[in-house]
Amino acid sequence: MFFKKFGDKLRSLFGGRKIDEAFFEELEDTLIEGDLGARLTEEISERLREIARKESITEASQLQLRMKDILSEYIQPYTEEPRKGELSVYMILGVNGVGKTTTIAKMSRYFTGKGYKVLLAAADTFRAAAVDQLDIHAQRLGMRIVKQQMGSDPGAVIYDAITSAQSHGDDLILADTAGRMHNKENLMRELKKMDKVIHARGIKEENYRKFLVIDATTGQNGVSQATLFNEAVPLDGIILTKYDSAAKGGALVQIGRTLSLPVVFVCVGEGYDDIRRFDKDEFLDSLLGLGER
Ligand SMILES: Nc1nc2c(ncn2[C@@H]2O[C@H](COP(=O)(O)OP(=O)(O)OP(=O)(O)O)[C@@H](O)[C@H]2O)c(=O)[nH]1
Ligand SMILES: [Mg+2]
Structure with a gap:
């Protein structure tokens, strides 16, 4: 198998399929492979399962943006600039x-x-x-x-x-x-x-x-x-x-x-x-x- 970029993998995983147990299992495997670690993978998967359950989401594609929202809470940019005129x-x-x-x-x-x-x-x-x-x-x-x-x-x-x-x-x-x-x-x-x-x-x-x-x-x-x-x-x-x-x-x-x-x-x-x-x-x-x- 050729090495596929993590993003490409997720894109094809989320594309055009129904949500079922196999989907979450594949998602978890992909996240582990993408270096998200076991704990965080489980957390993300749990949160997505809950969203799907609560909102009766059936299409995997609808979860891709929700996953972005979740990851968005975890990671932040450093915004400070050095002050000019001070060392x-x-x-x-x-x-x-x-x-x-x-x-x-x-x-x-x-x-x-x-x-x-x-x-x-x-x-x-x-x-x-x-x-x-x-x-x-x-x-x-x-x-x-x-x-x-x-x-x-x-x-x-x-x-x-x-x-x-x-x-x-x-x-x-x-x-x-x-x-x-x-x-x-x-x-x-x-x-x-x-x-x-x-x-x-x-x-x-x-x-x-x-x-x-x-x-x-x-x-x-x-x-x-x-x-x-x-x-x-x-x-x-x-x-x-x-x-x-x-x-x-x-x-x-x-x-x-x-x-x-x-x-x-x-x-x-x-x-x-x-x-x-x-x-x-x-x-x-x-x-x-x-x-x-
Ligand atoms: N492709 C790629 N190579 C990089 C990047 N940043 C650094 N490198 C390469 O990684 C190698 C190591 O970079 P260095 O800057 O010497 O790393 P260092 O941390 O100072 O290494 P030590 O001083 O030995 O501890 C060099 O061959 C760099 O050209 C990057 O963003 N992309
Ligand atoms: Mg160096």
Whole structure:
């Protein structure tokens, strides 16, 4: 069988058939496959069964929009913008290889395009290549960057970045962080150090944000990552990457439902412009196979 996009599957499932037990069973299997998780799948299925019962709905097609209403309650866009004329620090977190560094490059271009003065901070000092990688993006995009040698204290990089941004009148620091799978204690310790520096340098709480990058191709793992990180440091939002490689966004709905974290950006490719603000309507339409994406 060929891999069929989740939305296409749902579209054909909802199309032209009567509601019966087999329909709900197929729906549940499809939702599980789409990374919505067992608990949430059951909840959605139950709610749809109840709607069908109460409203005497017999056509499956009539439930497709109702499912959108249900998912719509679970997932929200992150709507806050950085404040111009004040310094904000966005820490970009996430496990190995999810796309942190690439996303920072994209975000720097996005915010520069909106008139923000952006500074990059190479606070992933764990790998030598990590600093170089961000540096190459900075050069290509003409962004300012603050970096130190590999192995230096990420807190010190943040400290330098804040000093530099303040004297330069920047609005926004985008900080890359190390992606190795920390255990929770290590993760907390590292982030606490950076936290301390950020607070000590007078960055206001409302201008300090921690966003977690989740790779759409990792499915259910994304949910565990979000849970783990959010326990270690309260997160402010999620960025979904590689949505072009796997148009399965079910994990995002689960994260929204269980952790109440809003979605900031969705990334859809390796190019600098392959980044979109999260548009709930568009996202749910594509997830559910409603109309064209
Ligand atoms: N197709 C696709 N590829 C992406 C996207 N975002 C990032 N990538 C690719 O994913 C790979 C890893 O990206 P990085 O930005 O290096 O990820 P990272 O989280 O910084 O990785 P580490 O620093 O090793 O932890 C690269 O090959 C990127 O080009 C995306 O939205 N779509
Ligand atoms: Mg990186």
